[in-house]
Amino acid sequence: MSSRRRLVAEAVERLREAGVPSPEHDAAELLAHVLGTTRGRLVLVDDVPAGRREEYAALVARRAAREPLQHLTGTAAFRHVELRVGPGVFVPRPETELLAGWAVERASHLPPPAVVVDLCTGSGAIAKAIADEVPGASVHAVELDERAHAWAVRNLAGTGVDLRQGDFATAFEDLAGTVDVITCNPPYIPLEAWESVAPEARDHDPHLALFSGEDGLDAIRVLARRAARLLRPGGVVGFEHADVQGDSAPAVFTAAGRWTEVRDHPDLAGRPRFTTARLAGPTEAAKAP
Structure with a gap:
């Protein structure tokens, strides 16, 4: 199993245990954010560099603590526009x-x-x-x-x-x-x-x-x-x-x-x-x- 698939699978399990409503979506979205790509293009990634794995783990931990996904990525999609969002x-x-x-x-x-x-x-x-x-x-x-x-x-x-x-x-x-x-x-x-x-x-x-x-x-x-x-x-x-x-x-x-x-x-x-x-x-x- 590639490091990308393993990382996402482990993240999904952690988010599910934490009660996050959409663990599969959020796990993939966070990794895409860390890698500067989109969820649709994650399939093109096999191995995730060590530094990125650490960054991803930190974000998954914050999401498991029920911090909003959009606060972690800094953006939210709304109809045809993108919004910057965060605390406050x-x-x-x-x-x-x-x-x-x-x-x-x-x-x-x-x-x-x-x-x-x-x-x-x-x-x-x-x-x-x-x-x-x-x-x-x-x-x-x-x-x-x-x-x-x-x-x-x-x-x-x-x-x-x-x-x-x-x-x-x-x-x-x-x-x-x-x-x-x-x-x-x-x-x-x-x-x-x-x-x-x-x-x-x-x-x-x-x-x-x-x-x-x-x-x-x-x-x-x-x-x-x-x-x-x-x-x-x-x-x-x-x-x-x-x-x-x-x-x-x-x-x-x-x-x-x-x-x-x-x-x-x-x-x-x-x-x-x-x-x-x-x-x-x-x-x-x-x-x-």
Whole structure:
């Protein structure tokens, strides 16, 4: 057996014993990172130099301790863009690509320049994807946390995105009533769910990006008010939520009386994942329950 195959097999076993959800993928990804290649090209490697073996072993140990894979490689893929990530910023999840795709589709069908705002931007993932796929859009993003904002600065440099630091509850007052599409991946985990959160998120993602009151809906309630302020009549908002909030998250918007077409969407596994809604015009709002 080549040293490469032996190293990966041993790493897979160690990661599996540590409870890492995707040991085969992560073991291969880490070795590819160490060797400066891709997972697909690892088959071309037979023997791994001693120095690289030591570096690989150190990374595998950190992953076994449930440090996020993306923190170890320094990057995260998101739709068609690559992001720099590390301590202090929420690592974008594949599920969020669906919300970004919804926003891309909506913005693409609007006369340019569509005005798009990404609230709670974190690493800048959604904003960067929209700017990349809808180059005619006017994209704006805001992040409160200083460390996360610094990562967004790096990721959004050269994209044309208007990035600001501040509270999404008061941001973009200068755009009030003019925005076409709003996206948001807010904190939505209930405080009581602390123990059930995966170690990669609980111990390494900023808590500001994770937890949101006793029921996990505090930030979504703020979003319903802020989106109503920023959107033009007929503008749309989409936001992510926990898979157990498929009823409660849309209900926040339904109860507000400002929204129509409130609809929830599943992720690729069929679990409730994000809600979209359209801001009602004056006549529609008057008829809303």
